[in-house]
Amino acid sequence: MDQRNATNRPGAKHVALLAGVSTATVSRALNSPGAVDPATLQRVRDAVAQLRYVPHGAARSLRSQRSRMVGAIVPSFDYALYAKTTSALQQHLSAQGYSVVLAEHHYDLEQELHVARQLVEHGVDAFMLVGIDHDPRLFDLLDEHRRPFVLTWGVDTTGRHPYIGFDNRAAAQEVARHVISLGHERIGIVSAPVEGNDRGRERLAGFRAAIAQAGLKEPQVEHARIALHDAAAAMKKLLARKPRPTAVLATNDVLAVGAMMACRAAGISIPDDVAITGIDNTDLGATQTPGLTSVRTPIVEIGEAAAEQLVALIEGRGEARSRVMEFELVVRDSARRRLRRKDG
Amino acid sequence: MDQRNATNRPGAKHVALLAGVSTATVSRALNSPGAVDPATLQRVRDAVAQLRYVPHGAARSLRSQRSRMVGAIVPSFDYALYAKTTSALQQHLSAQGYSVVLAEHHYDLEQELHVARQLVEHGVDAFMLVGIDHDPRLFDLLDEHRRPFVLTWGVDTTGRHPYIGFDNRAAAQEVARHVISLGHERIGIVSAPVEGNDRGRERLAGFRAAIAQAGLKEPQVEHARIALHDAAAAMKKLLARKPRPTAVLATNDVLAVGAMMACRAAGISIPDDVAITGIDNTDLGATQTPGLTSVRTPIVEIGEAAAEQLVALIEGRGEARSRVMEFELVVRDSARRRLRRKDG
């Protein structure tokens, strides 16, 4: 008999036949090689190799209630931020035989719920989500379907859900303090939209806190979508103000670079006329002229830790353990000590 | 009866019971609503909503030999290039109920074969691959398992496999000619590794062809991994040469920006002392000072077209149709007409 099944794929049956064992043994040889006699194990392995047998994932999932797939739901893959986290996740999972199923929601929590449902249906075992704030129905969904998950890129101060991230507010506060320590007093802010974006909200709050603590007056805040041209437009508004801010804080590097573009277009010198800072320490910012002062955030580390955590949860070893990671101010030349001028 | 199955998930059975129909009708209501009486259809839908029934993907896949998942195997998610293509793919597939399973191979074709096997096992229906060159065993694998696929980011001149891409060689040739037309004669090249990387190889060939056609002398070529610091190191070598090249072509924007970093570190002015160009027209390059002259490549369009093509192939409508897309020279300030100098 050399018949194949409908898909023309050799199945465990064929391997069993060729190795002279039962399908049960084939399954054991693949999944718990320790529990099978070395000699038969070898025969099975030979048969597998000869037939180039590839187990049928769907059948395995159906039977074992485990798909060995992890869902990664991120806001966006633009600008390499979450893409890098996902990449780290993927590499670590792939090494353990898991695959990553991707979804983006473009900062729309309704959409996030929708794609999460799609992934649950596709049978992913666990989820990496970005941020702390999500539609309550999303948590219900995951709960109902017993899907472990980990929130990333933030800290859940309510302690309700497991997370792996860092304190966005503190990170923002740290750059802001740095800028203030350089003598800046009129500060503008370019902020990402904060709706459904706790990272952005926390960062903005961190800026505000530092400014308030220093006793400076309320900053002007311009919101922009996370795109260079939107950020440039927001910066233009800040620059139109008289007197102009001497420093502009952006809630991330992309916005900061957009702000830099606006300055260049307007012939305004960085950092002499205006200081600019970002957050996340991306290559985009680091390679600007002048280099963007920023905060290094644990972009890659988050993905690695998430992979480790999720596999542990899926395989039933260990509890969900939240982790707070470090960040680090990276000083470059886009923000310097404020020059006293006639307009200052 | 309110029993649930092992996973505590309501199944088609439960829906059927609640709606007062058979599981067959439930299945039909979901998959071919036209073939079911409007009244019963409504009852089924109500039951589905009430129980928050989510079909079991693995069971469905097992039965229908279709997982509604597409594999995206890309070299890397760093630098937002392939991430953007994948993002476009994902968005278009998600809208049609498909999900994307991600894998990276970091320019290792052996690793690519390995992850492809993993994805076949996980049951993905079709593949988007990047580039034209792959391990022959990869094509065998896909063929054996009847998995449709499309190659991207290049043109398969042998016509053996379907592709959606652009002519990398011509793109490179176009920037090179532009630079030559500016009067540059001593040209250096920073190239990505070409092993297992047909895009890089074609681009390098395009540079060489343009230089040869112009009757200029052989360029010095330095290879660097696609990372800023490696590119900077390669550039340093080019700059050490006496006489120095007056223009340096990079096979992509990341390498070009790395080259810019080296110039800045060495106090060499762009474009007065040396002209630099990239390919791919990324934000990274566009936001440099001076802005990087580059070639816009159809990064997003490739992903969209791949999604469309793959769904068509999976659903059995239409043949694989290869597509050649356009690119476009984007002139900025990193390359200008060559200044005659004492050393020229």
Add this chain to the structure above:
DNA sequence: TTGTACGCGTTATCAC
């Protein structure tokens, strides 16, 4: 239009 009954390919549960 709807229901009955079987099978997709694998793994878990028993015996042996």
Add this chain to the structure above:
DNA sequence: GTGATAACGCGTACAA
């Protein structure tokens, strides 16, 4: 250590 057998949850002939 190994084999027979019964599920896993759904889709689809076929019959009604």
